Amino acid sequence: MSYATRNMSLWVLAWPIFLEMLLQFALGAADTLMVSRISDDAVAVVGIANQLFNAVNILFMSIANGAGILIAQKLGAGRLDEARTTGMISLKVCTAIGFAVSVLLVAGAGPITRMLQMPEELWPLGETYIATVGGGMTFLAIMSALSAVVRNTGNTRSPMMVGVGINVLHVLMNYVVIYGALGVPQLGLQGVAWSTTISRIIGALLLLYMFRHAFSVRYELRDLRLFDRGLFRETVKLSWPLGVHMSCWCFTQLVLFAMVASLGAAELSARTYMNTLESFCFTIGSAIATAGQIRIAHLYGAGQWKLAYKDSYRVLWIGLAFVQANALLLYGFGGPVLGLFTSDSNIVSIGVSLLALNLLLQPSKMLNMALNSALTGVGDTRSIMWVGIPSMWAVSVGLSFALGFGAGWGLAGIYTAMIVDECVRGFLLLLRWRFHRKRLTGEQPPQPDLQPRTAAYTI
Known part of the structure; x- marks a missing residue:
């Protein structure tokens, strides 16, 4: 369904967002409970590190939300080309910043762990977790950009399905690596970190497919060149x-x-x-x-x-x-x-x-x-x-x-x-x-x- 024919009633827009947030909350609680089965130290590392990741995610969300507002306004005004260009600008900017952040977190995992005031006995766990999850922040940035674009065309269901799907996948993978199911060795917190990164990679790929079809004119490879200084300044x-x-x-x-x-x-x-x-x-x-x-x-x-x-x-x-x-x-x-x-x-x-x-x-x-x-x-x-x-x-x-x-x-x-x-x-x-x-x-x-x-x- 194209944005032009999509039902834009408040209820149709709201219920997928609510369901996505509710299930993410429930699955997040399950995730924390499963990590606690590794050790209290693992929970502490995840809790402290996630404060850093949440702060970084604010940067991605700010750019994505600014672009999303502009896209919704441009679509309302019938300016399809400007909306499509804004979507591509958001994706490229978030990807570039996400890549820079990933490099920084992988290269500086040790100093960052100590900067976060983790107890010395948690440094090895902290460095591993920050480097692995931080290395995948590029995909979190891509997901933020793509979700905002798709959602602001009025299609709130697709981001919901992807968000719920990858969270369920993440919990299932956590079960496998924490408890050693399906013949996989118990990988502890490192396995949880890889579970987080892999689920984000899959989420980014699914949203990329939806992003290509977000507008009535589909994105092609040549559209990677799309850029407009005026729209960038507006964003x-x-x-x-x-x-x-x-x-x-x-x-x-x-x-x-x-x-x-x-x-x-x-x-x-x-x-x-x-x-x-x-x-x-x-x-x-x-x-x-x-x-x-x-x-x-x-x-x-x-x-x-x-x-x-x-x-x-x-x-x-x-x-x-x-x-x-x-x-x-x-x-x-x-x-x-x-x-x-x-x-x-x-x-x-x-x-x-x-x-x-x-x-x-x-x-x-x-x-x-x-x-x-x-x-x-x-x-x-x-x-x-x-x-x-x-x-x-x-x-x-x-x-x-x-x-x-x-x-x-x-x-x-x-x-x-x-x-x-x-x-x-x-x-x-x-x-x-x-x-x-x-x-x-x-x-x-x-x-x-x-x-x-x-x-x-x-x-």
Whole structure:
């Protein structure tokens, strides 16, 4: 099915994204459980190394997401050639950066292991894991670029199928190399590292096939030469604020976890378990917001500005309904569920005390995600960055320290600061979105470069 005839309804876009995120979460938990069967040291190495890999992946995702927004807008405006060229630019840039990162991680695995402050007894495991998984970061970069291109044409099912497929394959290969099934010797953490890399190679190849057929005009080898400086500048203009914002969020989360850890082992365990439970609320909200972003970007590019503006509130209210319903379920059944994770009554008690605060945290997150996606869909990524940086550091981190330690509220104080941060960012982004209202609803003429060249399709 081509992008021109694809159903662009919010539900059709959202459910594959939600299913992909949910299954990836479940399979990720299974992956961690299997690695724990090797040793606690193996889990520690994977946990620390993945912080590095996640930070690197932010770079790939920023470029890919910036290109994805531009592709959706160009398709909405009927500019197929520009959309195809942007897709190829994204692929080439991500591949080049991914290759450079892979070389750096393989060549510098030893120094990087020590830089990450791993205990000396973990250095051999750390070097092996970082070199093997890091050597395959090129394929992760390619997957990020290809997934973003395909998803922003409105085809959210294909990336879902590939994402779920390679995660299932990864878990199966882990079982083989960890337990020595099918006559394969037990390879321990090195086998898990190779399992990760091989699954990404297969994922990249599958997405490459889908990428070739993403547009009505199929990519050919000669299209590798496609490049346009203007489109490259547009992509960078959208991407770099997203990268700064995502990096800032990543670092503030590390600081918050360090604060929680300083409160004690019980608080850290409770926060970790709550983070797992909260992800069920967060996942569906994130899927709806992502689908809304794709739809709004298409509408915006097609010149249907008024509908794009109204759609943002539709995304917000639908997301709030689902997220709040899940938060209420978690509030009602969270205690018994926490008891499945641990028998420590102190940890369960701390977790239960946070369930009421979660009723405020999750809708606050949804407000932030919905407005974030709306502004991203129309290309206003700088506002998200300028709002996010001061709020995340001053409110989330600063207020967490003040309430958690200064006022003696502990973990509840950190949760309260997180709620305030989400509300502050969501409210400021709402003001910024309303600032766009006159232009998007026709009360003020749009800028000339926003005018679609042709009527693309009906959404």
